[in-house]
Amino acid sequence: MGESVFLKACRGEEVEYTPVWLMRQAGRYMEEYRSIRRRYDFLTMCKSPEIAAEVTLQPVEKLGVDAAIIFADILLPLEGMGIDLEFAKNEGPVIHNPVRTRADVERLRVIDPEEEVPFVMEALRMVRKELEGRIPLIGFSGAPFTLASYMVEGGHSRNFVLTKSLMYNEPSTWHLLMEKISEVVVRYLNAQIDAGAEAVQLFDSWVGCLSPSDYREYVLPHVKGIMEGIGGKVPVIHFATNSSTLLELMAEAGGDVIGVDWRIDIGEAWKRIGYEKAIQGNLDPVVLFARQEVIERAVKAILDSVGNRPGHIFNLGHGILPKTPVENVVALVDMVHRLSRR
């Protein structure tokens, strides 16, 4: 397994072709997924190891990607912490008891993931067995800012007014919240690694709403602590969107691979991050709605911008969108392999 192109690229080693996997590669764009989704609601799918394992493996066969990522949701560990979570139809996640006060934060439990989200570890073990070492398996967790924003806002947010207000007006409450979440994230990722995850990704999807100075003050120390808590056992991918001006700070916070979105030229991003880290990205997910010649041009532009430097993992800049034509996703993986072959 140490020989997989994906893990080699995470470590900046030479590979014969650029490895590729796709965020949300197990998802609604795929008929195989939708046919299961019609029978079970989203949380049931996440909490049933057999289903989660099956869905994790669907894109592996269909797409020929170089890594699998466990099917789960970043909000799963929050339930055990005391968060009343629901995935409302067409609305995304809704949290019925948002965290707004010091007392709310103090009430949060720092969970043992093996007790509270055992189904994720069980699914990881099942997928590892099924994969028989063909490709590596990635575990993941939400990063503390992104998880905190859901907890405080009560769901998706456009302007993060409540989250930032707490951060600005009650910094000690904010930091306590971030510490509790970070401790859970460390335990959760370590449990996933113990269960077989061969790399992990930290999703800080919404942290790009912060200014660089706010990131440094309110987020960076906590992410750094998480990286220390994982302690280099497996490669860590540190991902965010809208984060072009945070890249240096994200690299400082840690991670072996920095995941970048499409808003920056990937060569320029890597220069800012520093070549001692690997890089992951960065096709605009909407390009997959275009004709295949347009997709191929965009793939080529990314590979050209990276050049021959080892340590690039091809991915989208954010998750695959639900209505993406599946044949374009299949073609994308093939293009990356074909166009990058040394």
Place this chain on the structure above:
Amino acid sequence: MGESVFLKACRGEEVEYTPVWLMRQAGRYMEEYRSIRRRYDFLTMCKSPEIAAEVTLQPVEKLGVDAAIIFADILLPLEGMGIDLEFAKNEGPVIHNPVRTRADVERLRVIDPEEEVPFVMEALRMVRKELEGRIPLIGFSGAPFTLASYMVEGGHSRNFVLTKSLMYNEPSTWHLLMEKISEVVVRYLNAQIDAGAEAVQLFDSWVGCLSPSDYREYVLPHVKGIMEGIGGKVPVIHFATNSSTLLELMAEAGGDVIGVDWRIDIGEAWKRIGYEKAIQGNLDPVVLFARQEVIERAVKAILDSVGNRPGHIFNLGHGILPKTPVENVVALVDMVHRLSRR
């Protein structure tokens, strides 16, 4: 009027203190505005010059800002082009006949703004008269990408799938759409200048969803054409959000002042843009929900990052949010004046 601090700063000239105005300074955060809004719907307010003029002037007295900006909406010129526009309650703008095909684009009319949106020009003339030269009056327009995205998506969008799909899959239709909108924008801004606007701002609020290479190919030439069409008659502020990696390209497209959001350190942004242009920004609007000492620290950080270089106009990184405490907005303007005095 050439002596106003705002216009001097637009031209990069020395000023005694940093001028400040705020995007959406006329808006729901102010009781005076809400009391009018309770009596009229939003479009009626925009289309009644007396009301638009009154609302434009409300923050001038209350805040002591260094410029007024005409109360209007970027979507107003679209109606004359053939777009069926509605401001649905709590939903934002809804377009009932979105533009999706070549035929849809061909059908769009290139309007004469004096015929189709005369109320904006009338409001500008009324405000100029009322202001009696105390502070300058800014006119504005949406930029072509942002307007096109509303027309294609039919309203706000999260991922801009339809807009980018049109762009990628039917580039000639896309460019025709952008040309038609750009011609309207040029006419509209020139009409505003003729009616008394002493500076204009081009709002490309959503263009930050594009990669730099897509911006260069699908947007830049059209914005450049608009700048040429205005021809340097008054200073032009070129504004976008989420656009930290587009700043060099936005500067290349044109404008005397580049408006930046809070996601980048303003000193760093100015270095990238080049000091031959002025800069506007860039407080996170959510900072206005914080205690005043937090606001003051953030204001100071922006002024320090700019240093003593002339050509900075203080503003938020995006519009004032509806629930912003008005006393903090008043305090902000005072802080900028006090802390920046030479």
